[in-house]
Amino acid sequence: MGRVVVEVMPKPEILDPQGKAVAGALPRLGFGQFTSVRQGKRFELEVEGDVTPEVLEAAAQAAATVLSNPVIEDVVRVADIEADAAATVTSTGTLA
Amino acid sequence: MRVGVVTFPGTLDDRDAARAVRLAGGEPVALWHADADLHDVDAVVLPGGFSYGDYLRAGAIARFAPVMAPVVDAAKGGLPVLGICNGFQILTEAHLLPGSMIKNETRTFVCREQELTVENVDTAWTRGFTPGQRITIPLKNQDGQFVADEHTLDELEGEGRVVFRYEGHDPNGSRRRIAGISNEAGNVVGLMPHPEHAVEAGYGPDSAQGPRRGTDGLTLFTSVLQTMVG
Numbered sequence: 001m002g003r004v005v006v007e008v009m010p011k012p013e014i015l016d017p018q019g020k021a022v023a024g025a026l027p028r029l030g031f032g033q034f035t036s037v038r039q040g041k042r043f044e045l046e047v048e049g050d051v052t053p054e055v056l057e058a059a060a061q062a063a064a065t066v067l068s069n070p071v072i073e074d075v076v077r078v079a080d081i082e083a084d085a086a087a088t089v090t091s092t093g094t095l096a
Numbered sequence: 097m098r099v100g101v102v103t104f105p106g107t108l109d110d111r112d113a114a115r116a117v118r119l120a121g122g123e124p125v126a127l128w129h130a131d132a133d134l135h136d137v138d139a140v141v142l143p144g145g146f147s148y149g150d151y152l153r154a155g156a157i158a159r160f161a162p163v164m165a166p167v168v169d170a171a172k173g174g175l176p177v178l179g180i181c182n183g184f185q186i187l188t189e190a191h192l193l194p195g196s197m198i199k200n201e202t203r204t205f206v207c208r209e210q211e212l213t214v215e216n217v218d219t220a221w222t223r224g225f226t227p228g229q230r231i232t233i234p235l236k237n238q239d240g241q242f243v244a245d246e247h248t249l250d251e252l253e254g255e256g257r258v259v260f261r262y263e264g265h266d267p268n269g270s271r272r273r274i275a276g277i278s279n280e281a282g283n284v285v286g287l288m289p290h291p292e293h294a295v296e297a298g299y300g301p302d303s304a305q306g307p308r309r310g311t312d313g314l315t316l317f318t319s320v321l322q323t324m325v326g
Contacts, residue, residue: 010198014243015269017199066160069153069189071196072243 002051004059005084007077008068009040043067044081051080097324099317100127100137102167102183104158108145109180109292116292117141120317132162138324139176139220140167142183144236144290154197154239155185164190176220176320177284181237184276184286193277193286194252195244200237201269209301209310210235210289211263212275216256219282224319231312232301233294235267240288242270242277252277260287291316 260276276287291313303310
């Protein structure tokens with residue numbers, strides 16, 4: 001089973017009322033160092049079998065047509081998360 | 097004159113919209129989200145509410161309901177379509193109207209009697225008003241802040257497609273105080289405030305005639321009947 005992650009963020013020029021609300025709450029909890037918060041969405045799409053380039057392409061299309069609204073949002077990431085995790089392990093191993 | 101009123105899962109104001117059609121002199125026809133047939137109606141209302149729980153984005157899932165395919169086709173062919181609140185959000189998601197709605201700038205649910213200016217009386221839904229007429233109808237929403245890029249806003253203004261503008265106070269931070277817009281042809285109109293809640297004396301907003309006697313919203317529904325006859 002493969003898994004594709006799609007991440008969507010409000011466009012930079014669009015005010016993000018949810019992020020603003022979170023930013024307002026953080027200092028009250030002692031997290032004064034965070035000057036701004038923007039809140040986006042993360043989708044995890046599962047497929048049977050491997051995440052092929054075709055699967056990624058289909059996920060990118062779904063991201064552009066359904067999962068995001070291009071008037072107010074940008075798709076910032078469409079990726080095979082298992083492959084990403086493997087890549088992270090490899091790089092950590094290399095560093096060690 | 098048959099005016100279809102669509103019910104999606106989570107629609108709240110379909111019954112009020114149907115009653116508004118009836119009070120205006122039309123015959124309301126219930127249309128179901130899962131039925132890809134408009135049953136020969138002469139106009140369609142997409143009422144307010146929280147279709148599909150507003151999951152994903154307001155109106156985003158309703159746009160793909162079976163009934164929307166014939167609504168989009170017919171709208172492109174000139175059928176009068178009115179989107180109220182969530183219905184307006186659905187029309188933007190379906191690309192029948194430009195822009196989008198995000199959460200209110202106030203970060204709160206807003207519920208008030210709202211004064212508007214009617215700026216375009218050449219649409220299928222506003223020809224019974226006079227240019228610049230001030231009307232008061234209820235406004236109630238969480239995601240009511242109309243946004244679009246500057247180019248789109250200039251185009252809407254230039255083509256006279258801003259149909260309703262918030263008068264005085266901008267309740268949700270909408271760009272240029274826009275409360276409602278139309279497509280180029282003027283048959284598709286969307287607005288955030290609720291005309292269907294101001295159609296019957298005794299149940300509307302306060303007005304010069306007395307408490308709860310405002311019926312300014314009724315003119316949208318009589319306008320479309322006039323459009324269909326004319």
